[in-house]
Amino acid sequence: MTPFLLYIARAGLYLSLFYAFYLLAMRRTTFFRLNRGLLLSLSYLCFLLPLIKVRTVSAFVGGATELTMVKVGTEPEATQAPFPWNEVLLAVFAIGAAVTLSIYLVSALKMLQIIRKGKSAKREDCSLIVLEEDVPSFSWGRKVVISRKDLQENPAIFTHELMHVQRRHSLDLLLFLPLQIIFWWNPLVWIINEELRLVHEYEADEGVIKKGIDATQYQLLLVRKAVGEHRFSLASGFQHTNLKNRIEMMLKHSSSTWMRWSYLVLIPVLAAFMFACNPSKNTAEPAPADGSEPQAQGTFEPQAQGNFEAQASEAPEQDALPFNTIEIKPSFNGGDDSEFAKWFYSQIKYPEQAIKDKVQGRVLVQFTIGTDGAVRDVKLQKGVRDDLDAEVLRVVESSPKWKPGTQDGKAVPVTYSFPVVFKLQ
Numbered sequence: 001m002t003p004f005l006l007y008i009a010r011a012g013l014y015l016s017l018f019y020a021f022y023l024l025a026m027r028r029t030t031f032f033r034l035n036r037g038l039l040l041s042l043s044y045l046c047f048l049l050p051l052i053k054v055r056t057v058s059a060f061v062g063g064a065t066e067l068t069m070v071k072v073g074t075e076p077e078a079t080q081a082p083f084p085w086n087e088v089l090l091a092v093f094a095i096g097a098a099v100t101l102s103i104y105l106v107s108a109l110k111m112l113q114i115i116r117k118g119k120s121a122k123r124e125d126c127s128l129i130v131l132e133e134d135v136p137s138f139s140w141g142r143k144v145v146i147s148r149k150d151l152q153e154n155p156a157i158f159t160h161e162l163m164h165v166q167r168r169h170s171l172d173l174l175l176f177l178p179l180q181i182i183f184w185w186n187p188l189v190w191i192i193n194e195e196l197r198l199v200h201e202y203e204a205d206e207g208v209i210k211k212g213i214d215a216t217q218y219q220l221l222l223v224r225k226a227v228g229e230h231r232f233s234l235a236s237g238f239q240h241t242n243l244k245n246r247i248e249m250m251l252k253h254s255s256s257t258w259m260r261w262s263y264l265v266l267i268p269v270l271a272a273f274m275f276a277c278n279p280s281k282n283t284a285e286p287a288p289a290d291g292s293e294p295q296a297q298g299t300f301e302p303q304a305q306g307n308f309e310a311q312a313s314e315a316p317e318q319d320a321l322p323f324n325t326i327e328i329k330p331s332f333n334g335g336d337d338s339e340f341a342k343w344f345y346s347q348i349k350y351p352e353q354a355i356k357d358k359v360q361g362r363v364l365v366q367f368t369i370g371t372d373g374a375v376r377d378v379k380l381q382k383g384v385r386d387d388l389d390a391e392v393l394r395v396v397e398s399s400p401k402w403k404p405g406t407q408d409g410k411a412v413p414v415t416y417s418f419p420v421v422f423k424l425q
Contacts, residue, residue: 004089008185010050015188017269018042022195025262029255032203038263039196040172043179043189049270093185100184104177111138115145126165128158139164156213156221163207169200198242202249209250219247320368320413321405330369330405330414337416340399347395350422351387359385363392363420371411373401384422392420 026035118129120143129145137146139161150157164170176193183189209215222243323329323337332340361384368377378396383389396418404411 004086004093007050011047011183012186012188014046014049014270015043015186015192018046018266019188019192021266021269025259025265027195028252029259030202030206030249030252031255031260032199032206034260035199036172036196036203039192039199040175042266043176043192047179047183096184097181100181104181111140115140115143118145124162126162137161140170141165154221154225156208156218157225159208159211159213160204163204164200167200167203167207169204172196172200198245201242201246205246205250215250219250222246320415321407323405323414323416326405326407326412326414328406330373330402330416332402333400340402340418343399344395344418347398348391348420350424351391354385354387354422355424358424359388360423361385361388361421363389363422364417365392365396365420366415366417367396367399369402369404369414369416371404371413373404375399375402381417388422 022035022039026038029035114131114135115129117133118131121128121130123144125142126139127143128151129143130151131145131147134147134149135145137144137150137157137160139145142165144158144161144165146158146161173193173196176196179189180193205218208218329336331337333343362382363380363384364382366377366379366381367375370376375396378393380389380393405414406412
């Protein structure tokens with residue numbers, strides 16, 4: 001999976017988790033200002049969390065730390081070039097973002113054209129734009145656009161739009177716009193944008209009722225005006241969908257204060273997701289009481305075609321001591337077992353036929369380091385294909401002598417397991 005697709009998947013998980021919690025716990029509450037702020041801020045957070053690298057730590061008590069070597073090699077000339085997924089995804093992303101931005105620019109242009117047709121006058125906390133034609137009312141920034149008929153016959157409409165202006169709802173929509181442009185491909189972004197607009201309507205309706213306007217008459221006005229579509233995607237308007245929800249919210253008693261703390265539940269849940277969605281990093285724990293030492297960790301590049309990945313580990317054998325139990329472990333070329341890994345990857349070759357056949361897999365080989373330091377009893381514990389298996393055995397059997405391990409001051413045979421992962425780019 002490409003990094004871009006992995007990011008999309010993780011961001012989608014975070015956003016799904018947040019939205020599910022919002023639907024279950026907070027959507028029906030009357031904490032409109034709190035829900036506004038959290039819908040906006042946590043939506044941004046859900047797309048930033050996948051960019052934070054958190055690595056969990058695992059350990060081998062008294063054993064060797066995983067040792068990874070990676071080499072990106074070249075494939076043979078006959079191998080077909082991989083499909084350029086990254087370039088295609090980037091092009092699709094750019095086209096989608098451009099189309100989304102264009103839609104909003106066209107909407108903003110049409111909105112400005114409507115505003116220029118009306119007569120402007122200062123009124124309370126806004127600039128009132130009155131139109132002679134019968135058009136749906138809306139607000140943007142400090143401007144309220146309304147037809148002369150609605151202004152004279154239905155003053156509650158102006159009060160409603162004034163609430164949008166005073167509570168700066170257009171600023172919320174503007175701040176949410178970058179998420180819609182960048183993450184246009186995620187349907188949850190559009191759903192949450194509608195939730196944010198609905199909260200705006202709840203808050204404006206609440207402001208209208210507090211101004212002393214009769215709730216029943218106002219609700220009847222909503223029903224009469226609930227015809228047609230919302231005209232501008234960047235503006236707040238009197239006409240809005242989810243009319244049933246708005247009326248129910250006006251009749252709802254204020255939510256209990258303790259519900260405000262429900263959002264704290266998200267903190268441990270999101271933290272758990274951060275650790276679950278990030279790769280782990282292996283480290284060695286302190287040396288055990290028997291005196292054995294954890295092995296060093298490192299990364300090396302073998303001179304071979306293809307990709308290789310190996311891990312140093314250990315396994316017991318009846319006539320020899322396990323690698324992690326002896327007092328002084330065997331050493332290779334004056335260093336620890338990682339020196340053996342360096343040497344191994346300077347010798348191994350990815351078989352040509354295996355590359356052509358695109359064969360990959362994990363080979364596990366076990367051998368014994370004798371009391372004289374010689375490698376013997378080389379055994380294949382898990383194979384992939386004859387040519388891959390044979391190449392691993394060939395290199396291990398040609399190993400120079402080690403310095404033998406010792407226990408109680410005496411040289412002892414030691415078993416050692418060496419997994420090799422063949423991986424093509």
